[in-house]
Amino acid sequence: MKLYEMASAPNPRRVRMFLAEKGLLDKVERIEIDLAKGENLSDDFSSKNPMKKVPVLELDDGSCISETTAICRYFEEQYPDSPSLLGDNANEKAIIEQWTRWIDFYLFTPIGMGFQHTSGYFKDRMNPIKEWGEDSIKAAIKFLDFLEQHLKDNEFIAYGRFTAADINAFCSVDFGKVVKLRVDDSRPHLKAWYEKIQARPSASV
């Protein structure tokens, strides 16, 4: 199997961390796609993912799966016990999915919007709207405050144990650096949780 990614991008990192935690990282050949050079815009890459985003998982039969959480779902279903990261029963699977969507919609996407609309990084490929970027960063800050409250009473995001929700939250919180949102003493519970996740070997792959 091939995993098309950009090593420094946050969504591919979520997949790598997921695979590392499940002991499956050696199952994939990793292929670097340079987004800055627009390699994701080529016809070849677009045929793998019409949305032109990384990561993409290409299976041995040549078929492709896009979207971070869909790729993780594939590996979870193929290797449910190595260990499970998406939940062991209906309640857990639903709550972990709820958290991943909250993280995507209220933290990850706002950070990405904040970056794209205030940095000018992709200005030749899109229409940056500074006010929208600034509002998006404010939304991300609000969610960090919510996480701080949540982690006051919880050692991990869900069920008192490490799950994919922690991977998604950790990579998203770290992604905040691109809009100068850093984990510091102003949010001590978030910081303690962040440092605990950061110490896992999977955080460095």
Added chain:
Amino acid sequence: MKLYEMASAPNPRRVRMFLAEKGLLDKVERIEIDLAKGENLSDDFSSKNPMKKVPVLELDDGSCISETTAICRYFEEQYPDSPSLLGDNANEKAIIEQWTRWIDFYLFTPIGMGFQHTSGYFKDRMNPIKEWGEDSIKAAIKFLDFLEQHLKDNEFIAYGRFTAADINAFCSVDFGKVVKLRVDDSRPHLKAWYEKIQARPSASV
């Protein structure tokens, strides 16, 4: 179980349609939350979903699940054979999730953004940015064109059969009405698929 919803809103509709297709609609007591009146902003509702959005599923033990796809996941896992709508194996589950995320990120959310940022509907609760709303509507149109191409060669969104991906696409395409995006003869394959889904009893619940 209680399902907190607003009957006219598109995300609750996705859950109702999913439940109707699985024959499970009578498992939930439906409770209307009036978003226009801000009933979702109350302390009571916020304790069920801190993101203050519908739908929310309250289980009999009082615990709550937010997010449309997470609620659907709960019912799929509890009742996998009634029939399955999220896929029968790792590949199918991943591809159906990929499609649902594409639909959410490239169609549903842009329509919602387009509506909120151009209509003034929630103007007392947010900062509408007209240019962002207009760009979002253009992004939604681009995805409708992509769907038109996809449905040229496919009777359903995935695997040649009705799945949750069709529910999510159908409710999102229909939601386009709020920004004057309507299904018409300019996209004949999308129209044929839309009319086929619309004829299902679940489209009217």
